[in-house]
Each structure stands twice: as C-alpha cells, then as structure tokens.
Amino acid sequence: MSTADASPKFRLLGGRIPYVEGPLKVTGRAEYTDDIKRPGMLYGGLLRSPWPHARLVSIDVSSARSLPGVYAVLTGEKYPTPFGVLPITHDETAIAVGKARYIGDIIAAVAATDERTAELAMAAIRVEVEPLPEYADPQTGLAPVTEPIHARGLAGTNIQKEVVQHFGDVDAAFAQASHTVRVRGTFAGVTHAFTEPMATIAESTPDGRLTVWSATQVPHYLHRALSEVLGIPMHRIRVIKPEVGGGFGGKSDPLPHEIACAALALETGRPVKIRFDREDVFLTNHGRHPTQNDVRIAADSEGHLSAYDIQAVLDGGAWSSFGTVTTYYNGVLAMGPYRVPNFRYRGRRVYTNKPPSGAMRAHGGTNIRYSVEVALDELAESIGLDPFVLRERNALPPNSTTVNQLRITSTSFRQCLDASRVRSGWADKFRRLPFGEGIGLGCGFYISGSNSPIHFTPKMPQCTVHLKVDMDGGIAVHSMQADIGQGSNTLLAAIVAEVLGVDLDRVHVVRVDSDISPVDIGSYSSRVTFMMGNAARRAAEELLATLLRAASELCGYPVDQLAVERERYVPRHRPEVAVSFMDALHKAMEKVGALTATGAYSSPPMGGTFKGARAGTAPAYSFAAYVAQVRVDAETGEYHVGTIWAAFDCGRPLNRLAVEGQIEGSIHMGLGQLMGETMSYRSTRLMNPSLLEYKIPAPQQMPRVECLLVGQDDPEGPFGAKEAGEGPLVATLPAVANALYDAIGVRFHELPITPDRVVRGIEQRRKEGRPWKGA
Amino acid sequence: MRSMSPPRPLRLTLNDRPVETSCPNERILLDLLREDLNLTGTKRGCDLGTCGCCTVWIDGRATLSCLTLARSTEGHSVTTIEGVSPATGLNPVQKAFVERGATQCGFCTPGFIMTATALLRDHPHPSRSEITEAIAGNLCRCTGYTKIIEAIESAASGDR
Amino acid sequence: MHLDPFELYRPSTVEEVVRLTRDLGAACDVLAGGTDLLPNYKMHINLKPNLVALEEVEELRSYTLERVGSMTRLADLDRDTDFARAYPGVAAAVHEVATPLVRERATVGGNLLVETRCFFFNQTFPWRQSLGFCLKADGDRCHVVPQKERCYATFSGDLAPALAAVDASVELAGPDGRRTIPVLDLYDPGGDGIRRHRLRPNEIVVAVSFPAASRGLPANYQKLRIRPTFDFPELGLAAAGLVESGTVRSLAIAAGGLETYPRRFDEVTRPLVGERLNETNRNAASEAIMRSVRPVHNTFLAPDYRRRMVGVYVRRALDRLANGPPGVPG
Incomplete structure (x- = not known):
C-alpha cells in the first residue's frame, strides 16, 4: 500500500528490484570470509581474559611457543598503539596491554596449523595477574573509584564522556507548564546477533604488502586502523570485503581480532584466518548500551510541547567504541519529529568491566525514543487528547530548524500519521477493544546519514563512485560502500542503469577492494542510500554525457534533443535514427578507449557552532508513525503483536523490495529488544552468550506488517530518497508498549517486557484498585 | 592430549554421487563438508544446533550438520545446498x-x-x-x- | 568449535551395546541423536574417551503404537497422525521439542535422558573455567544455590511428564537382562542432582511402552518458554485423564522444567477421582501443585513466575480435560 506511486519516468527505480547477488546467495555460492582458504593458511586463536578487571603481571608464552604446530604467540606489547573507531577516543588495543578490562578481553593471540593446536597452545600460556576491583554498575562509576578502568576517565571516575546541553529555558518552561510528565526508562543491553560470526584472513607477502579479507561494514576505517597500529602505510595494505552476513553496527568498528590477525600474519609470513565462535561474537558485542534515561516533558493545556529535560546514563562496557556519539545521540535524537522549543540534556557514558557497547541499528535513538514516546502517550492521556492529535499538534514542519540547530528539510511525518491512523482503523479501536486487546502509536525520527565523517583528514568526499566501461559494454562499478545485506549493491547498480538507460545485467558492482574501490566511509548511520546514491547518480550522469555526445555525433541531433530510452538514445520525434548504447559507446571510445567516470558526495555545511553541534546533523531525516495492535494473555503475561501498520517516510522509495525488507527486519529486531532479547549479566559476567539463550524472536512471533510508504521527494536525496535502514526500528518499541497499555492499563518503563513483568503489572494495577476496561 | 584420532574411511552418498573419503571419529558433518570437501554453501552460524544455517538433508530430511557426526552418515545420503542447486539457473x-x-x-x-x-x-x-x-x-x-x-x-x- | 578425540563404536544389537558399555565402564557415553550430547561435548563438558552410538541398532529404531523404540526420531512421531490420536499429550510434547531440524535427529530415549540444564553448566570451557567450574562439571560448588552438596540444574525434557501422565513405562536393558519400570522411576528425586537418572551401570533405555488404557485418553501438554520454538521448557505441564459429564474418572498431572527431575502430583490428583470438577477443587488442586514446586533461578524466566505459571497451567489443563477436545478418544 502506498500513496507515493513510482514516477513513470523511471524504468527501475521505485519498483521492486530483486537483489543482484540473490542468485549467489540462494545457491550458497556467495563467498563469505570463512569460505575463503589461502595456500599454507594458519589458524589464529585468541586467549580471552577470565578476569573482569586485572593487572597483567606476567604472561609466559614459552611453553606455548614450543608446541609442535605453533607458529606464533603474540601478547599486547608488540603492537601497543591504541586505536578506536573515533579518533578522539583511541582506548583499545589489538591485544590487552597492562590490564584486562572484561571477561573476554583478548590477552594473547596464537597462530597454529589448526584451531585445535591453537587451543592447546592457549591452554599452555601462563598468565599471572593482580585482580582489580570489578565495576559492573555504571552508577558506581559516576563517582571517583579506586581503580578507574581507563586513565582517561573523567576526574578519577569511570565516566568516559559527559554531554551537557541547554537550549532555551527549560526551568521556566516547566514553571509555566500546565501538564508535565516524567518517566524513567531502564533498558537492558541488546546485541546485533547477525548470523555470520566475524572472520578475518590476513596475508603478508614478500613484496611488502598486507592483504586483509574481513567481515566488516566499514572497510575504510579498518584500513586506517590497520595502518596506524601496525605502522604500515595505507598504500601497502589492501582490504577486501567479501560478502558480509549481517552487521547492524556490530561490524562497523575496526575490531581487535582483525588487527591481531594481521599481526599474526606479519609475524609468521603465512596467511592466517581467525573465525569466531558464537561466544566470541557475544563477547565482542559493541551492541546497544544498557541505558537508564530520565525524561521530563512539559506542555500546555492544549498539548503543545514546551520543553524536554533529559538525562541518560549509558553503560559503555570496557571501551569507548562509538560511545561519544552514542552519548550525544541519546539526547539530540529526541529533537524530532516534534517541535520542542526548550531542551536540556545531560548524558554520561560510563566504562564498566563488561563487553564494550557500541553502535547498533538505530544507534542512540532507540531507547530515548522509547521513553519519549511512552511519556507522550501518558501526556496525551493526562490532557485528555487522542495520541494522534497530540503528535499532529507538535509535528515539525518541512524546512524548519530544531532548537538545537538540526536542519529539517523534507518531512512527511503528517502523512505518516494520517496513513497509520486510517489504515489501522484507529478511531474504532483505541480504548474500545476489550480488556487484553490494545492498539498503540509510536513515532520515529532518524538521521539519513551522519553529516560528519568520522575522519577529517584529508578533506575528501564521504563517498566516491567510479564507473568503467570497455568495448564489451559491461559497466563496472567501484565504490567502498559496503553491502552487508541491505541491498546497496543493487541500488548502486540500479541507479547507474537507470541513468544510462541500460539493462541492469550490464552493470556489475565490483567487490570492495581498497586497491580499486574509491573511498566511501561505509555502512553505518544509515548513510549509504543518500550519499552513495548521490555519488552514483553523478558518476552515471558524467558517463551519460559522454555517451550522448557520441550519439549526437552519430545521429546528427544535438545532445539536448536526445532522450534516454532502454539501451538507446533517441532524437525527439526521430526514433528511426536512434543510436544504440553499444554504438554510442564504441563511438565514444574511438580516441580514449575504455570510458571512466567519477561521482562524489559531500554533505553540505550545517549545524550550530556550540560544542557538540555536529552530533545529530544529517542531510535529511526519516520519519515514522507506527500503530501496533496486540493481544495479551492476562494470566500468563504472554502477548502477541498481531499487526503493525508501519507508515514510513524514506522520501521516494527507490527499491520497494529493499525498503519493505528493511522495515520488516527492523520491526523484528525492535520486537526482539522489546519482548525478550537481553544481554543478561550477573555482575560483569555475560550469562547468555548463545543464540539459544539470547532470545531472537521466532517466525511465529512476527506480526503482519503493512508497509505504508508515504514519503515525498527529499530535495537533496538521490531521486528524492532518504534512509530506510535504521529509522524503521525506533517506532516499533513504543508503538507496542503503548498498545500494551491500551490492552491492560499497564505502563512499562523497563525493557525487555517479559511475560513475568506483564503479569506483575496487571497484578499491581488490580492491587491498587484501578480496574481497566472493566477488568 | 591427542590433537585428533586417526582418520577412518567413510562412504556416503553426497549430492546423489557416491563419495569415499576419510575422517576421524570426532569430525562433525559440517566440518567435513566445509573444510574437507570444500562445500562451503553450508554455513556455520552458531555451531550448537540453534540457528539452522548449517541445514542439510540426511536421507532427505532437513537437519543440522553441526550436530551430526560425519561418521553417522556412513552408508546414508547427504544433500547440501550445492546438491539442490541446478547446474545452471535456480530451482x-x-x-x-x-x-x-x-x-x-x-x-x-x-x-x-x-x-x-x-x-x-x-x-x-x-x-x-x-x-x-x-x-x-x-x-x-x-x-x-x-x-x-x-x-x-x-x-x-x-x-x- | 570442535570435538576432542574419542573412540566411536557403532554396534548393531542391544546385547552388543550392553557388552560394550560394560567393557568400557565409566569411560563411555551413549550417543543417541546427539542433539544434546554433542553441544555439551563441543563445550567440553564431561567428556568421555569412548562413545557408543545407538543409531545402527535396528531394534531401537522400530516402533508401534504400543511400544516405541528409544531411537525413534521425534520427527517421525511428530508426523504420525495415528500416534497423535492415540496419545495426544505425548504427541503435543514431541511437537514442542526444540525445532523441526533438531527433531529430525533427536530421539525418544535422548529426550528422556536429556542432560539437566543450568546457566552455570551449559557454557563453554573458558566460561566455566573463569568461574572455577561447578558441581555438575569439573568443579565442587553450586553457583545457583551456593553450597557443595547438591546440584540444582533443571530437568528439561518435554517427553517425560507427558509419558508419565499416561502411565507409560520404559524398558531397560543391562548386563542383568531387561526390566520395565514406570517412566518417573528413571529419575532420582533423592539424588544429588548431578546425575540425571538412576539407570543401573551399563543399562540403556530400549523402548517406551504404553498401557492399553492410555490409548486415546484425553491429554494435553503446555510448555512455557519465551519463544514458541528453539527453547527448552521453563515449565512443561502434562495432564491426562477422563472427565465425564463433569466427573473425574481418572486423572494424572506431571511437570518438568522446574526442578532436577520431573514429577507427578498424584497426592493432589488422586482425591479428585470420582469427584465432580468445579472451580473450587480445580483451584485448590492448582494451588497445591504450585505450592509444592521449587524452581531456582538458573533458566531464563524468573523462578517465582515459573512457579506461578504452574498454577495457571494446571487450571487450564483441567479445564481442557473437562471440556473435551483436543484429545477426544478414538
């Protein structure tokens, strides 16, 4: 269902374009890192810390080194240069130096003929440690501690980052407000749980080059980190990204094992493979931060929002990762899709001795969106407004600026509200369904590509796309954008084919390889469609110009009278002298041979001038309004989400198949965090590092999803498009939580909402003598 | 501690063809397929029987190659993703x-x-x-x- | 992950199995479908140097409606509509085990003797090592109920309660010949919780047999877990019995997923036989059963909740028996 019909002027875009690598994936022929073997390849093993926090006094590797079949044993001192995804927070090392900071921290790496031998070698390593105090609770780390986890913690505490922002006058707004609401949200950590465990192969060759194959979302940041830590210039390192079996943010940091694997390859002169067991994946984590947020909202008697006052404490785990960004996002991503004139935020991210937290799909937006949207539901109820009306009254208009200087260009948020209200039959259902059944609204807002690249040196575009076409008529597309399953290769090929007018099978997106792919900063922050799409369009338009000039020469009509049709260029009203793509190509090649073209994208300058003003800026934003309908078994607390009406503004959807796929997958992942997924800790110990005990929802738990793509063209997006990879997740959780309230009259401020919590909530309400819908 | 037990002969029908190979007792079918026979279409996702990425057919029944000893397939028929994929095109x-x-x-x-x-x-x-x-x-x-x-x-x- | 080396035996008769296990003594494990043993072996839990595989033993693989060989694959039972009509509660329990892919390998005998489970036990070697191991494997203390005597790992089979509710028996074979015992006698409520069964040394489960009276008896099985697939039971409640025009003619209730062994609650259900089932005695029965169980915090869901669900499930089980289908005789 959609109101934004694909424009007839597109042959491919706006339709349902099957993924170009689909045939390889359904036959098992798509090549993932662990499918690759190199001659003479060794296997790496990583010895992980059994201690949550310990000083490494000595590590004796002598007997491990002398075992037959063992080629190298490395400890942290060999490559002590710290790294991290953000240049301002380099606090990780490939292998622990001086201290182990969580159960799972890598303290030695081994290369051996096979994994079994590597394991025997690791068992032979003798580690002497001095145990240090263990910090599990981020609240403890807010005050000075006896042994800060990192020396860079704020003033003797474990605080990694503190953000304080204030726009307008929040206290005055609260003093004048007729209605206020406050909630404290508590969120367990969740993790990406992609199906492909991480894997890396590294090979150092006698010509002084190092080649690394890795399951990564961001080959470019890995490229940089390898160079920095290993001390090898980037031009002598080649990074190849094979097919990647999902990432969701979990493969976006350069990771220690990738560097350790390269270090083992340098040490041995042999190719080395490290592949993770599922437990390694859980211990590497970088998932969504366990979070506590406090949200206060002020409004007038008609429901106009006047202020947000937000605090957040984030459990960062052992390292920084993307954490500084996360700390900002947990505040600033509350600033849409509503106009809020006064805003105050204090966010603190605290190191603990747990697996590091990092970026996970809808990074920084999910938990704060949950608390805000649940609070708004409470606010609407206290004012006596329909939740839709409250949202409509406050919707940010197109071409506006938020109080913290986020530039909003296109927004179809109102259309999202209309679509989900009408399609869900809201008016007949809200507060009218019997006890145990409910309907709820939750809204979303997310960046369509971070405006700021993580690295600023040298100054360069965020994405570059190269095209090459030779006499065979095949168009090779090069870019370091990383398809991790979201369909970016398909979109890249489709944009090129669309602009040139050629059939899709002429276009081949070449596997990411830093030797030939121009830099794109990778798949994170929902940036690829917007940035790569624009770069691809520009590259294709440059190539088209060359082809049209050649066609003009051949047919004698000026370029501005040529129309692009399927596989040919046609003078207006003179189809009989149309020039085929191949003829135009061969003509254009006469003097220069193979044609090349390049396109790039840099986002425009934007944002305020205050500290942290870049955080949350993006060239566009997606919007969402989801309605969920649920049914609760009041005795067992089990509930089923029957339908989600997912109205989403991604601008113009360029590949409906992929946009729907992103929405459906996001809803599934959001439901996971809501219904049962949790990184379950006892103190610092992860209790459930397995896909059996980490509860990803089953097919039977998936609701019917109605995708309502109501976005209008974005002025700067490629062909009007915006992101659809992360924004579709955030509205899911509050929509279901608000539906649960409608069903049973219980507010949930702690995730996951497991059946025991539902039963407890119902019982509590009954005890308080507050019947709901007569029950 | 031994690294592995000695390889023993193993005969099975693999993707409709008779195969004679050998492996130690402790070889898991998934590893036999991926590491020894280079049939990498079958994937290792959790290695503990939850995720189903390693699904193959044994005597026509879809099941988990990560929880099957290779030697349990002696005399049986194993079909992998390579075996259900036509030589050209798709099923x-x-x-x-x-x-x-x-x-x-x-x-x-x-x-x-x-x-x-x-x-x-x-x-x-x-x-x-x-x-x-x-x-x-x-x-x-x-x-x-x-x-x-x-x-x-x-x-x-x-x-x- | 990989397995440590072991010697593998694939005998073809029950007698050979018994002889082999006797010869190998404590240094062997019996391998049925492998879906429980092999994950534990991959995590290096309680490894033995010898495995005796049962899959080539023809006798164990055959089944009839009266007698189901222990190596019958769960998927085969699951597909059998005659079996579902004959023993609806057992069929429901079979259907709820793990996933369709697991059920193709998993066996009846394997599910009866599934290793008990615990957050501190079902973990990799380094994970367990980092905590100094536990009473059930390589260590000397329990981390769930801190002490050094008793293990609290949870019995997690689905079939045992369903079979117990219809008075099924298990046929065993050992060095001293064969014997048949009630299903629940496989388990040891008085034991240390570490050993999951009380088979005699070198004894194996040959078959499960059903009394004639259980054929077509109305029965049901309810399983508590976060997801409707994948997960082990956090509570599995089986009920079977005949309620005619509101009067209880026969009744049995059994549960697993709560303690170290499955249980039957005859002390609660027996007094109901001959009585008219009403809300009062139904609720009293559910209360009594709920009060008698003691789950601990070693699975995903909180023990107080699991206990509370015992009450809900017992009420629902009795209502379903009273209301007829599903589980109509015939």
Missing part, C-alpha cells in the same frame, strides 16, 4: 527467494532453502502456519521472515 524455491527479496545478508539463506525445498517436496501446498512452523528452526536476523514466508508461499503456488 523454483530459489527463484522465488530471489524474486521476492527473501535474502538480505544471505548467510541464513542456504539453510532456509534446504528447509523450504524439503517442505514443498513433502507438502506441495502448505498453509501459512505450516510454513511458519516448518521454518521455526532457521534463524534469520535480517528479514523478519516476512519475505521468506512469502517466497515459500509463492513457490508453492507456482505464482511467480
């Missing part, structure tokens, strides 16, 4: 998966193809809930299963 289930966008990252896909192909062989016209139940041993983290179920329905109805 009807594979076609439906491609056309319906049922693959995203693709890592779970071979397992789903094995499960779905077996389902449609035994039940050419399953109901939606029969499909959902049948795939409830294969984890997908990308698609929310929606397009996978649609693809299987479409393959079943021949409506492609």
